[in-house]
Amino acid sequence: MKHQSIIRYNLIAFIIVLIFPGCSKENDSIAPFIKDGEIIYATRVDSIQSFAGNNRIKLALTLPPNRTATKAIISWNDNKQVKEVPINSTDKVAEVVLENMPESSYLFKIYTADNAGNKSIALLTSGVSYGEIYQNSLSNRIVASTDLDRLNSKLTINWSGSAQGEINTMVSYTNKSGTASNITVLPTESQTVLNEVKAGSTVYVQSKYLPERKAIDAFTVLKKDEILIDLRPGNYIAVGTRANYNADGSLASSVAIAIDKQLDRTTTPGIVTTNDIANLGNFADSKMTLTFKEDNTIEVSGYISTTAPIVNHPTLPKSTYDPITGKLFLRYKYTNADGAYRLIEEVLSPKP
Template identity: 30%
Template sequence: MKKHFNIYVLLCGLLTFTWMSCSEMDSYLRFVEDGEKLYTGKVDSLQAFGGKNRILIKGLFMSDPKVTDCVISWNAGQNYIQIPVNRTQGVDTLSYLIEGLEENNYNFEVITLDKDGNKSISSFISGTVYGDRYKESLNNRPINIAELYAGDLNTTIEFGRVDLTSGIYGIELKYMDTDGVINEEFLSIDDQDLVLPNYMIGEPFEYRSIFIPEPNAIDTFYTEFSAVVPSIVYLKNFRVPFRQVQRQGRWGILESWITNDAVRIHAGGNGGWDEWNSNIFNVESGWGAPAVTNGKIYQVVNLSPGTYTFKANPRTVENGTVPDTSMEGRGDQSYLVVGEGDTLPDVVDIETSPATLGYLRVLRSIHPSNFEVEFTITESKQVAIGFATTQAGGQVGSQFPGSANGRHFNIISFDFFRHND
């Protein structure tokens, strides 16, 4: 019985060996046709970099010094290019630019050949070619705010957010400065604000957006230039609630305004900003406070030629407002005033000074809608715009009805604009 079992095991072993030998032979025959078939070394590390109607194919020849040519084909082999390869002893680079392609996604097959026509196993890579359809889909980055503050000629542009999947990379911008020089600026897509120093008032800036459709793309795309004229901001901190840079109790100093010492008559050297009535603009004397003599609160701006209006919108012109001319015995004189240069004329000189470009005497008899100054300049100038006053302090006698305790001038807001803007 044992003997028969050994014969059975032997036969099974022979059958298994025969089956395995046949399988190996089949595999071998796949590589043999009229003799052994030889394969060249394939291209390694294959990459494709898209561009405008073109694509760059890159790879490495790592081994096999017999390689003499490389074939790149696409459109299922309907299109191809055969490239001579000059192999060295080390690693060589494939870098070939295929041009004149239609905008589309492509699958590329790459093989190598030797001098006898033996070829490698295929390597495959996909890539995208961009063109007019992609370019026409691009939009310029939107602008949220483009403002030029006439006080320092630095234009601040705030750009909106965009879809980063579009490939947007940044902004190119050109503008003219006050010397007539064209400046070029770049803003990364990671940033939102761009400041343009010494901007020429009235001139547009031009900008376009830059797109790189994929990492390491070989071409950059641009939108068309858009021209924008910034809106001019002539005054800062010009309405209720006015902001302050310092305060003590009720009184403070107005932010963005120049306030001279004559106005700072309240505790801590404050004046001009008043917490009462919703943080209002107010120059106040009396009610125990001293007089204001040649007090000035103003801003300095740069203006181009044109006609302008400066307007104050008072809370009231009733009780406590700087008085009518019938009350000049106290020496009160208050003005809305525009002066040439970097300061306002003195109160006593406003009506006669050649530096005065325009003024309005503040009187109770004037309707609030008429608290405005219009003036014209024929050349670019630096100009001071604001309020100047001399007004009594202490307790005011009853001979001035309705103003028995002092003087104040509450401003809710200021307007300043250029005609025909």
């Protein structure tokens, strides 16, 4: 029995010798790292989202429910720029908008810190800032075609397909009463109808874009496209009188006017021409020019048979245009080579 006990004790001693030297070497390997005490990390954020903007970027930091962190520290440009964000104990998400970010892509390093100065392991995320380069790449939605209903003062706009990132297109116009109106056109819409548009006014088209689906800023195209609403060119029914005077000023006769006329568009907005003068018919060597003014008066000029001048009526008020009805009230005079002259009063109504 005694011999067995000695063997047992020697075996135990041998095992102890094997164990303790190993433990000593293991402790020696980590000693330098814990000589100042245990390393404590602050709780890091759960996730990060970035949102593009106009020379700025928004970061949303999702926070864990049980946390020690009291602030988040964001750095970029090789840690040359740093932003600290306070974290409240009740916040589920901490948000920050980084302003004055030149148009570019960025890589952010984010870690948290607690009141004791302990920091979390850093997380990385990327973000994009848009600016002048993106702005200058944008254009307004393309107008495929327009259909102008002169009789009802109605403009139909047919659109081409919308571009990537387009969120809407604003169409601005003036109605018959002179009131400014706006219509917002969505990318899914292919046609827009403007009712009671004012003749001689301009329709403006301006589109708006988001550079990314969740971007915090929209970009509006800097220059508006224009559509001139010129209801005045077209076909009319003319009714009135032509008074024929001799060179001495005596009235020779009076003739009724009842004739269809066509007013032709020119390259200059607000100016139309016609070869149908009074009730003389259409002559290639004759032309009357109607210049529409902002106050809806009309300046009449031109010539008959190349040399006979056409001018405003010498005694009656100037010719006028009614933008509500689309009618023209013309009063003018032309003089023949022998001195005889004609005074004309006629009303031109848009032909259905």
